[in-house]
Amino acid sequence: MKMLRNVISLLPLALAATMHSASAAGPDERPVCTPELLLRKTVADRATPSCKDLSKSPLDLRKTKDEADGVLFNYALVGKREHRSAIENFGRNSSAADSKRALEIAKEARQYAIDYITGKRDETTWSTETKAIVERIKALEFRISELSDGDCYDYGDVGYPQAAYNSFEHTIGICVSMAKTHSEGIFATIAHEIGHAVSSCNMKIPLVKYEEITTDDTRCLLGLDENNFDIREEDLDMETQRVVRAHREVKQGLDLDPQSTDLFAKCGRATRVLGSALSEVTAFKAFDACATKRFAKDYRKYVAAKVFHWDELPPRLSPQFQALADKFMSENPQSCYRKAEENFADTFSAHLVALRHAKEFSHRSPQASHDAYSEAVFDLTSTYCVGRIEGRNLSNPHLYPNDRDRVLTYFTPPYAQNFLNCRNLDQNLCTLPLDPASYTSPSTPASSSPARDRGRVR
Numbered sequence: 194m195k196m197l198r199n200v201i202s203l204l205p206l207a208l209a210a211t212m213h214s215a216s217a218a219g220p221d222e223r224p225v226c227t228p229e230l231l232l233r234k235t236v237a238d239r240a241t242p243s244c245k246d247l248s249k250s251p252l253d254l255r256k257t258k259d260e261a262d263g264v265l266f267n268y269a270l271v272g273k274r275e276h277r278s279a280i281e282n283f284g285r286n287s288s289a290a291d292s293k294r295a296l297e298i299a300k301e302a303r304q305y306a307i308d309y310i311t312g313k314r315d316e317t318t319w320s321t322e323t324k325a326i327v328e329r330i331k332a333l334e335f336r337i338s339e340l341s342d343g344d345c346y347d348y349g350d351v352g353y354p355q356a357a358y359n360s361f362e363h364t365i366g367i368c369v370s371m372a373k374t375h376s377e378g379i380f381a382t383i384a385h386e387i388g389h390a391v392s393s394c395n396m397k398i399p400l401v402k403y404e405e406i407t408t409d410d411t412r413c414l415l416g417l418d419e420n421n422f423d424i425r426e427e428d429l430d431m432e433t434q435r436v437v438r439a440h441r442e443v444k445q446g447l448d449l450d451p452q453s454t455d456l457f458a459k460c461g462r463a464t465r466v467l468g469s470a471l472s473e474v475t476a477f478k479a480f481d482a483c484a485t486k487r488f489a490k491d492y493r494k495y496v497a498a499k500v501f502h503w504d505e506l507p508p509r510l511s512p513q514f515q516a517l518a519d520k521f522m523s524e525n526p527q528s529c530y531r532k533a534e535e536n537f538a539d540t541f542s543a544h545l546v547a548l549r550h551a552k553e554f555s556h557r558s559p560q561a562s563h564d565a566y567s568e569a570v571f572d573l574t575s576t577y578c579v580g581r582i583e584g585r586n587l588s589n590p591h592l593y594p595n596d597r598d599r600v601l602t603y604f605t606p607p608y609a610q611n612f613l614n615c616r617n618l619d620q621n622l623c624t625l626p627l628d629p630a631s632y633t634s635p636s637t638p639a640s641s642s643p644a645r646d647r648g649r650v651r
């Protein structure tokens with residue numbers, strides 16, 4: 194008897210050690226964490242109770258226009274012809290106050306990203322890996338992008354709220370349309386973009402700092418000695434001219450074009466940041482292995498579509514076709530497949546959103562905190578509705594996981610489930626560690642310096 198009691202009293206401890214304890218502890222009365230749950234929380238008191246009604250609602254879902262926070266943008270309307278001009282106009286400009294607020298939220302997201310990566314441990318205990326990731330997050334620049342910028346153009350609708358990570362410049366562009374939306378959504382979106390900046394795929398590529406490139410650099414770029422007469426930019430070959438023009442305004446960026454970087458480095462115009470690349474990110478290793486498995490089939494379809502315009506890749510290819518497929522796959526490895534990359538960015542964002550809510554909203558009423566959480570991932574929830582109602586996916590299927598899985602990703606951090614008081618819908622989604630810093634050993638001697646990655650080709 195006594196022994197049995199001991200076993201029982203030990204049980205809660207053992208369960209606490211495994212994160213998904215709820216189902217093992219007996220019937221869990223909490224509702225399942227689903228997009229519908231978030232939607233209900235978001236629109237219940239907004240006269241828009243379901244996905245269906247969302248497609249009949251206005252673009253701006255706020256109850257009153259004078260609500261202090263920004264627009265709760267109805268993404269369910271994106272892609273509909275009759276809303277095209279309204280959405281384009283929405284994306285045309287934002288007030289200085291909105292832009293300022295968005296940039297402040299971006300800085301807040303940056304801090305949450307650093308806290309998440311470091312587990313808020315003292316800097317002296319950071320591993321080489323932790324340092325490299327934090328440095329990369331710190332180096333990010335945020336800007337407000339115009340409607341016409343590449344960051345903001347989309348084939349679905351021009352002008353709908355979004356942001357983009359530009360690896361060439363290592364910046365996050367926040368579209369003016371995004372700057373006008375609800376602060377929760379801005380945070381979640383920027384958190385997603387920060388995820389791109391530190392993904393395993395991008396961490397393989399070193400960061401480069403550029404000096405201003407002037408006409409005086411032309412002589413060096415042409416490899417001419419000092420005695421040579423005046424050289425103008427027009428004397429450079431077409432390719433070098435193109436590279437110089439592309440880099441003229443760039444202050445920093447990922448080393449996407451090592452040959453050009455070598456050229457600029459030779460002339461003192463570029464420096465690869467020592468220790469900024471990692472051949473592997475230990476903290477994300479389990480996630481990457483899971484995502485590789487999860488998207489293996491999709492990747493094969495992607496190769497089939499890109500190389501042969503087929504829907505599927507047959508199990509066997511002729512030697513010539515196999516060579517074509519191999520070439521494409523070596524240039525576009527599965528480790529950098531966009532779908533897995535986007536899944537990583539969503540999962541990274543999910544942690545930041547959950548951490549922020551645990552900190553900022555825990556003292557508020559459950560309803561207020563649930564509403565805030567819903568608004569954070571409302572854009573995904575409402576794009577999910579588009580698929581639900583109309584059976585169409587807003588995004589290219591080779592770019593993003595399906596919309597339902599994208600919303601479900603936001604429930605993978607256990608603290609999100611606790612916070613929303615819902616239980617996990619086990620969909621075998623890939624998860625990131627709660628505490629990445631604990632996955633990497635603390636500061637190590639110089640022998641493990643990632644400097645060996647300098648100049649590597651992507």
Ligand SMILES: [Zn+2]
Nearest residue numbers: 385389535538
């Ligand atoms: Zn993305």
